[in-house]
Amino acid sequence: MQCRNILVQLGISTAVLVIFLFVQNGYENSIRKSLKFMQIQVNQFQEAINSNDKVDQPPKVDIELQKQDKVPNENLPSRSKSNFNPPQIFHEWHNCIMPNLTNYREENPTNNDWIWKNLPKVMQQCQGILMNDTIKVDDFRNNDETKRHILPLNEDELTTIITLGVGRDTVAEENLLKALKGPSKFYGADPIYEINAEKYNKFGTFFNFGIGAESGMFNLSVLIGRDYAIRLLPTISLVHFVKDILKINFIDDIWIDNEGAEYNLFPYFLKDGELDRNNITVCQCNLEAHSPNNEMKRKFHEFIFQTLNDKRYALLLPVSIASHLRIYLVNFGNEKCLKKYAKL
Numbered sequence: 001m002q003c004r005n006i007l008v009q010l011g012i013s014t015a016v017l018v019i020f021l022f023v024q025n026g027y028e029n030s031i032r033k034s035l036k037f038m039q040i041q042v043n044q045f046q047e048a049i050n051s052n053d054k055v056d057q058p059p060k061v062d063i064e065l066q067k068q069d070k071v072p073n074e075n076l077p078s079r080s081k082s083n084f085n086p087p088q089i090f091h092e093w094h095n096c097i098m099p100n101l102t103n104y105r106e107e108n109p110t111n112n113d114w115i116w117k118n119l120p121k122v123m124q125q126c127q128g129i130l131m132n133d134t135i136k137v138d139d140f141r142n143n144d145e146t147k148r149h150i151l152p153l154n155e156d157e158l159t160t161i162i163t164l165g166v167g168r169d170t171v172a173e174e175n176l177l178k179a180l181k182g183p184s185k186f187y188g189a190d191p192i193y194e195i196n197a198e199k200y201n202k203f204g205t206f207f208n209f210g211i212g213a214e215s216g217m218f219n220l221s222v223l224i225g226r227d228y229a230i231r232l233l234p235t236i237s238l239v240h241f242v243k244d245i246l247k248i249n250f251i252d253d254i255w256i257d258n259e260g261a262e263y264n265l266f267p268y269f270l271k272d273g274e275l276d277r278n279n280i281t282v283c284q285c286n287l288e289a290h291s292p293n294n295e296m297k298r299k300f301h302e303f304i305f306q307t308l309n310d311k312r313y314a315l316l317l318p319v320s321i322a323s324h325l326r327i328y329l330v331n332f333g334n335e336k337c338l339k340k341y342a343k344l
């Protein structure tokens with residue numbers, strides 16, 4: 001209890017500090033700039049970004065991801081009995097994508113680089129197999145990107161969306177809400193309260209903390225005024241958030257755009273990873289991987305090959321932009337997801 005109070009206190013005082021810094025940095029001028037966060041270990045800062053208007057990336061800092069990976073334990077029995085075999089069409093997709101990737105399977109800097117650069121082309125070549133008839137993916141645009149989502153075949157079913165990193169922009173969520181005929185629940189988390197809370201609470205529930213692989217106080221990169229700055233802010237693990245706070249175990253779509261924190265979340269999605277171990281199902285996921293250094297490229301490479309090896313998520317609709325890569329994952333290894341979204 002005591003601990004929680006301290007966390008809350010810290011959260012409040014940090015929010016106050018952030019608001020104060022906002023004012024200092026000419027908050028009004030930058031009201032429409034997106035505000036995102038990144039969970040990093042700061043080793044050293046270089047020059048802050050120059051003060052021209054365009055802020056679409058965090059400043060270049062020399063970062064090292066905090067050591068908090070949950071390596072799936074081979075000996076742990078999976079609690080979600082996912083012996084479910086994906087449908088034939090998924091195997092066709094898999095057989096299409098694998099031959100172009102297998103030569104790059106070994107993890108080394110050259111292959112990690114190759115995957116980061118060339119995966120999009122290979123994905124695009126195969127996605128028609130699943131997207132022509134089996135699933136109908138719709139686009140939901142916000143101010144700087146497009147989120148993908150399949151609407152439920154039975155439109156009366158509940159849709160549960162989680163947004164990690166609200167970034168002052170809820171246009172895609174609102175567009176999706178308009179398209180949904182049935183009930184929906186939107187849960188958004190961002191360590192910055194200003195603007196995000198007000199916007200998100202109009203249609204969903206806003207949570208004022210970062211979400212990462214683990215709970216704790218972490219140095220996050222947040223945009224304050226026009227500049228990204230590092231702030232020590234409360235972070236909650238994704239599993240704790242879903243299981244203990246939301247108390248749900250079925251997520252229709254999770255939108256991950258948290259400026260670097262995504263790399264440590266990759267292992268969550270693997271077979272026998274944190275989600276499986278907690279019986280949490282994710283049907284769809286919009287994932288943005290941000291400006292990787294070599295270690296992040298290695299993590300990305302590992303994530304892609306393990307995901308392909310799991311034969312659960314299809315990798316679709318890549319977008320390479322600036323130094324980011326957006327991919328869209330659809331779960332073909334879960335019966336409930338398939339019934340809800342796929343025409344088989």
Ligand SMILES: *[C@@H]1O[C@H](CO)[C@@H](O)[C@H](O)[C@H]1NC(C)=O
Pocket residue numbers: 099100121122125
């Ligand atoms: C994948 O491999 C096939 C067969 O070798 C080739 O024709 C095709 O161009 C490759 N696609 C990409 C995106 O590299």
Ligand SMILES: *[C@@H]1O[C@H](CO)[C@@H](O)[C@H](O)[C@H]1NC(C)=O
Pocket residue numbers: 128129132
């Ligand atoms: C998907 O549809 C497009 C357009 O009709 C077609 O060109 C393409 O060959 C189809 N792809 C597959 C794998 O069926």
Ligand SMILES: *[C@@H]1O[C@H](CO)[C@@H](O)[C@H](O)[C@H]1NC(C)=O
Pocket residue numbers: 041042217218219232
């Ligand atoms: C956050 O960053 C500050 C400044 O670099 C450092 O002193 C502190 O140890 C960091 N805290 C955590 C929890 O990483």
Ligand SMILES: *[C@@H]1O[C@H](CO)[C@@H](O)[C@H](O)[C@H]1NC(C)=O
Pocket residue numbers: 079249250279281
């Ligand atoms: C796992 O979740 C499903 C619903 O998604 C439920 O039917 C099942 O009983 C749960 N299993 C365990 C072991 O909690």
